[in-house]
Amino acid sequence: MSASTNRHLRLLLGGGAPLLLLLLFVFLSIFAPTIWGDAASASNVAEANDGISAAHLMGTDDLGRDILARTLVATRQSLVLAVLATLVGGCVGVAIGLVSAMSRRLGRAAGALINVLLAFPALLLAIFFAVLFGIGSVGSVLAVGASFAPGFARITQTLTASVVAKEYVEASRVLGKRPLYVTFRHVLPNIGEPVILYAMIHIGTAVLALSGLSFLGLGVQPPVFDWGRLLADGLTRIYVTPGVAVAPAIAIVLAGLTFNLVGEWLSDVVAGRDSPSGALRRDRIPAAAAPAADEPEPPAARWSTCVTSGSSTRRAAVASPARSVTCPSRCARASGSGSSVSRGRARARPHPPSRS
Amino acid sequence: MTTAVTSALTTALTVQDLEVHYGQVKAVRGVSFDVADGSVLGLVGESGSGKSTVARAVVGLAHSTGTMRMRGVDLSGSSREARRQRRKVQLIFQDSRSSLDPRFTVEDCVREGLDGSAYRSRREASARVAELLEMVSLDPSVGRSRPGNLSGGQRQRVAIARALAAEPEVLIADEVTASLDVSVQAVVLNLLRRLQHELGLTMIFISHNLAVVRYMCDDLAVMFNGRIVELGSVEGVIDRPEHPYTRSLLAAVPEIGERRLLSDAGTETAIGEPAPPGGCDYHLRCPVGPTADPDRSICVTADPTAGAAHRLHRANCHFAPEVTGERARVR
Amino acid sequence: MSDHTRVEPVPGPASTKTRVGGGQRGPALRWTLFIGRRLVRLVVSLLVLVTATFVMVQLIPGDPVQAALGDQATAELVALRRHELGLDLPLIEQYLRYLGGVVTGDFGRSIVTEAPVADLLATRFPNTLGLAAPAFVLVILIAMPVGLLTAVRTRGGQGRVTRSMFVNVTGVLNSIPDYVLGTLLTLVFVVTIPAFPAAGNEEPAAYVLPVLALVAAPAASLARIVRVEALKVLDAEYVRAAKARRLPTALRYWRHVLPNMLTASLTYGTMILAGLIAGTVLVENVFGWPGVGTVISQSVIQKDYPLIQGILLVLGAVVLILNMIVDVVLGVLDPRSRMGEL
């Protein structure tokens, strides 16, 4: 008993530093515009294009605006857009993924589409959709959201397959319930938690992806600015006033790190909760094998799914929703660039029927 | 006691030539049986013999061919009538843990079984749920708890209440006590027996416990390798088994105390060997078959299925006696 | 009613299960089927790619030609260009022309510069590959030994310090996006200490920083995966070796650890490659690299659709083809797991 309490304590404390950073970011995105908004927009031609100085710790831009203030103020823009993009991607992806709960044939078609889309790096998808939706805040949110959708669709489909194989869903069918009822009453509530976790983890990826698009000039357009924009501006002046790229670079890295750590911590908490040794709320999620706290799971290998074909896989269960949540995020992080997120290609592998 | 086979009672459920294939595995092969109104048909056989698959096919969970009729109405198909009729056949699963949604309350679970259009208000439906919970000897106050907080026996009773909520005429119980503690098994079995009597339910009772089957059932079908190899009244089959497989099942009973190796996991692996072409499915394992008695070469070359209808207990064995004269009428 | 009356004799070894048709296919047939399926999947994916880039232009609100030429362009000029580009033809015919063009390597002409897109791709794409390919090799060359070494030092739960250092360092490296790392590297090694050229790809030294920027994150995450995979084998092996015959250590790693690791790394390798190819788009913009990445953002801003289509097609096709190759290689290395997917 006390051992497991310790474990929980450690788990909760392990989230301390990242959670503190997260709080800082939330604080900044709420209050930074009011506190530093004036400094960020006050142009002063006399001080334009300054490097690092006592008056302007991180330098000024071409209109003499303080870059540190602008970086702090840009927190809101960067985070809000990231949350929106994640929401867009989540809604579209979950909707596509849920199709497999309603019709097996349509689900298979959706699965094939997801497979093709997942093969492409997210940045390429994002550029593709940026062309479609246009350049700017709205366009980049939709583009990044759309590039996230296949990942959300895949995890939804994987989780859905595990729920649909459950006998309570079969019982529901025997009672004559329609697919729509099953989807919304049984499937959605049972996959909600891991999908939300997956979404939380993806906010960080979205920050990096949106910054990347802005960095390419395809994201927010002046006078709106975010970290990616500030970094790109800093890069163009890097030989003249080297320091000006530092502040946005630090912001991006810190945000990426924070969300990664919070994501990892959340996954551990969920995994720890589901482990037999201790359960905070054990009854909520189907049992998931708890990965050791700091061991990454090999993403593609683990992120397997069982939604391919027909009867033989229908009853197969996905080993661990919690783990399948953790993994894609890890592939996302690992793929070489914040925005060039390439996700794990889920390998559809028929599980042997395990029946009694 | 009258049985389905001997009586001329109306049949509640007729299954004919049922086939279920999973890819290359033929899980059920040409299964036919009738269940008389208000009677209980037992289904026994080793793990993997296709019992659950028959049950799943009857309620429409497994893709099957063949005909299934309930009071003359075809259960397959997607017509309104078929859908409505299918609700009258309910299945109780072996594992009560996975057959109840962990996010539902017990009341939600049972309410799911109710015909939504039949209740005007939520209160009315709740009252019916409470009634059903009482019917399965549960305190209606458990309605607010979640399945995860109940014991296995309680959960199984919730599952039974949910099935009863649909007001079924045929209830299929698939090894409902297999996942329960021995002490709880008897309680659930008695409950089922009582409900069957009180509600006049027709039942298919799947088990691998012959004593339980004898207690619960009127008729008994023995399955082996996707086929029914023997079918008759429960006394007839248990007291005068005609198929060597049934005899080995019965013979195994007293021995089991000494070698309890019968976990499903152990048996499952041995299944799936290539079938001997032609001949009787059972001939390689048959204690009186060609491996023991070289004279019985017919078992290797000819499938006994064709003549089964003419043998006692429809036994799927070349050496079971044919039905003759006087006994034909009894059968 | 209790346990001792249970009847489920263990089926004997001869227990039968009927199967329809032949259970085992010949290995040659299996391989043909396997590779055939992969080829079909590749072709379908490529077709989806081509169709998507075609549909993309159709879906853009407004007239792409007008958008590209600007509001000042006269109606005649727009009509002329539309005709030149074949945009006045029926949709099906446009599609078939587009498809035919792509197949024959004709990607049309840039709306802005009027230069053939194919020419531009031919000069620029090799530079992009020239960045992604060495980066990929380096990722493997760094991650495999580092991951393996760490695994050896942390097997059986020992080496806590090494482990936590490894986990933290790789975790941080993992979180730095390549374009930010590129910018920081420029700041330090070009601006502050002028050790490397600023832009372009003329000298070999110019490759160092961009490749470094690309390599860091994927190498870190691959190293993590290699470590975990290697640990699985090592920890099993560790216990066994304590009891039984002692193979020389090096040989043991070679024989047991490497095959397992290779499969894991390759599976992951597809993703790394795809990520690297996308990553170059960003990193090229940091280092002024004359690849396709520096063109694509410009072409999106200028609405130069044929050029965008060409770049997306080539990048997408490369990713798909690499996927297919890795899939087949994996099939060869690890037949059981791959062939099952038939």
Ligand SMILES: Nc1ncnc2c1ncn2[C@@H]1O[C@H](COP(=O)(O)OP(=O)(O)O)[C@@H](O)[C@H]1O
């Ligand atoms: N969903 C399925 N996919 C593939 N094979 C199955 C499936 N369900 C059952 N089977 C196979 O069908 C056979 C009969 O299984 P089952 O009906 O569960 O047997 P029982 O209930 O008598 O133990 C077994 O060989 C089993 O492996």
Ligand SMILES: [Mg+2]
């Ligand atoms: Mg069963």
